[in-house]
Amino acid sequence: MAGVVLYRRGLHHSREPGNAEISGKDSQRLITALQHLVGGRISYRDILNLQTAVAFAAIAHQTHIAHAPSPSDVRRQLQAMAKLKDAELSVALNRCDTRTFEIFNRSLNLANVDWIPDDCAGEMPGPQSRRWAVNHALVGLKAKQKRGRKQQQYQLELALVCISLWRSHKDRSLTKFARTVFDAAGMRHFEQKRLEQILTRAMKLSH
Incomplete structure (x- = not known):
């Protein structure tokens, strides 16, 4: 399946507070x-x-x-994010589902992050680091996946x-x-x- 760009629908449900x-x-x-x-x-x-x-x-x-989004959803969202302008990319990252955001963050941890000031968080990764992480995450998705069920x-x-x-x-x-x-x-x-x-x-x- 082609996948869905979920962040275009607003804040994904998985980013909202849960209760149990x-x-x-x-x-x-x-x-x-x-x-x-x-x-x-x-x-x-x-x-x-x-x-x-x-x-x-x-x-x-x-x-x-x-x-949980499908692997196609995650791939489609990252592909769309790679084409966004800096401000649009920030919005997309704030809205996307937790699975896509987790994959992005794993890539970001591998980046040489350029930190910039932020009024709310004090500082945040700069546009170049975020864009690098999105592209790196895409490369990782294209790599051959290991067999077996992944533990969350x-x-x-x-x-x-x-x-x-x-x-x-x-x-x-x-x-x-x-x-x-x-x-x-x-x-x-x-x-x-x-x-x-x-x-x-x-x-x-x-x-």
Whole structure:
């Protein structure tokens, strides 16, 4: 498919604030799983940190499945951005979906950024850096993609929280604990193999 230039429709839904609630049943399951993991009493801070992490992951997951643009949409938007004037490019970057903006930011991190003053942020990347990042992101999209399902950042971050709590209790099952946590964050449909792949990737990042 040709893809859609989503930023022309205004601010993309994925850039708007989200909200998520953990049900009482899921909250109790989290507490029970955490008690089983540590083998006894748990601190209020650990409970709060875990519930907060689950809530943020749930928001990110809802946004991802409801508003994720197709690869063609991302490519089409970047192609359109590459042709915009500086002021128009700033507007497009502010309006585009989170996936396109994340790809742009990854490229921007590789740039030799020319910072310029900004009334709101103090300073911001200059036009040349933004344009370079857009073009670099396009080149990256054209490169051969790796096989397999890519783990999303919010999934890895939630897995890292699980690993952090598990590290001092390695005699317990990390996978079983993570299963309860990911279920509470709305990812019950994840197959066991997929969950294990996320944990394996997160474990490598945690070293």
